[in-house]
Amino acid sequence: MTDLSIPHILRQEIRARRFRAPTTGVGGDALQANLVILPEAEASAFLRFAQANPQPIPLLAVSEPGAVALPSLGQDIDLRYDLPRYRVWHEGVLTEEPEEIAALWRPDLVSFAIGCSFSFEAALAKAGLPLRHQEAGRNVPMYRTTLATRPSGAFHGPVVVSMRAMPAAAAIEAVQICAHMPLAHGAPVHLGDPAQIGITDLMQPDYGDAPVIEPGDIPVFWACGVTPQAAILAARPAFAITHAPGYMLVTDIAADQAERHLRGVHGL
Structure with missing residues (x-):
C-alpha cells in the first residue's frame, strides 16, 4: 500500500494522477504550500503585496522566471505536475481547473510558494x-x-x-x-x-x-493562503495560475523545522 505520509511518494502519486484529492491529512508533518504563478511583469507587485501581508501570505520560496523547481522546498519538485489540481485565471476570471499545467508553462512565469494551514x-x-x-x-x-x-x-x-x-x-x-x-x-x-x-x-x-x-x-x-486568489480577482492580471483551494504542494520540510530550514537556505 502506498504510504501517502511520505512527501516525495505523495508527489509521485500526484504526478502520476493517482492522487487527486485535497491534501489535508496526507504528507505526514510536512510543510504544505499554496501556489501563485504570475508573469514576471506582475511578480514584483505581487511580491510587495505578500511582504505587506505576511500572516495570510507567508512566503516560503520564490522561483526564478521560467523555473519549474523550488529546490529549497524539495529536490524533485516540478510545479507543472505536483499539485492535485490547479486554477487558471485570465483577467481575474477563473477559466479552468486542470490537473497539470505543462501546456500552459511559459519562460516568464515566476512561482510563489506560500505557507498553508494544513501544515499545522x-x-x-x-x-x-x-x-x-x-x-x-x-x-x-x-x-x-x-x-x-x-x-x-x-x-x-x-x-x-x-x-x-x-x-x-x-x-x-x-x-x-x-x-x-x-x-x-x-x-x-x-x-x-x-x-x-x-x-x-x-x-x-x-x-x-x-x-x-x-x-x-x-x-x-x-x-488562509487563498487570500491571493481574492487579490487576483481584484487586480485582474492578464494571466495567473494558482492552486485549487485545498489542493497543495507538499514539500520535504518538516513543518516544525520550516523556519530554521528556510532561514538557513536563504542565509538569514
Whole structure:
C-alpha cells in the first residue's frame, strides 16, 4: 500500500494522477504550500503585496522566471505536475481547473510558494485536538471576510480564512501551538462569532466543503493562503495560475523545522 505520509511518494502519486484529492491529512508533518504563478511583469507587485501581508501570505520560496523547481522546498519538485489540481485565471476570471499545467508553462512565469494551514494540522492532531473536516473526509471550509489586506499596487482585497470548529479548551491550545508556526499562518485571527468578520452563513463557505460542527464547538479562523486568489480577482492580471483551494504542494520540510530550514537556505 502506498504510504501517502511520505512527501516525495505523495508527489509521485500526484504526478502520476493517482492522487487527486485535497491534501489535508496526507504528507505526514510536512510543510504544505499554496501556489501563485504570475508573469514576471506582475511578480514584483505581487511580491510587495505578500511582504505587506505576511500572516495570510507567508512566503516560503520564490522561483526564478521560467523555473519549474523550488529546490529549497524539495529536490524533485516540478510545479507543472505536483499539485492535485490547479486554477487558471485570465483577467481575474477563473477559466479552468486542470490537473497539470505543462501546456500552459511559459519562460516568464515566476512561482510563489506560500505557507498553508494544513501544515499545522499534524501538530494539532498530535496534541489530540479535533480536526472535524479530516474525520468527515472533507476539504477544510474557507471564507472571504471583511478583514482587509494591506494593498500594494493593483493587488488588494479581503483576507480569506480557513475554519476548524473545536471546543473552547481545544481552541486555546490550538492558539498556543500555531503561534509558533508563522510560516503556516501562525495563531488564529478570530475565534467565535463569524459575523464579526463578515461571514453571514458558516455552513456556506466560499471555498472548500461545508464544516462539521459538534455541540459545544466554537469556530476558529486562521488566515488562509487563498487570500491571493481574492487579490487576483481584484487586480485582474492578464494571466495567473494558482492552486485549487485545498489542493497543495507538499514539500520535504518538516513543518516544525520550516523556519530554521528556510532561514538557513536563504542565509538569514
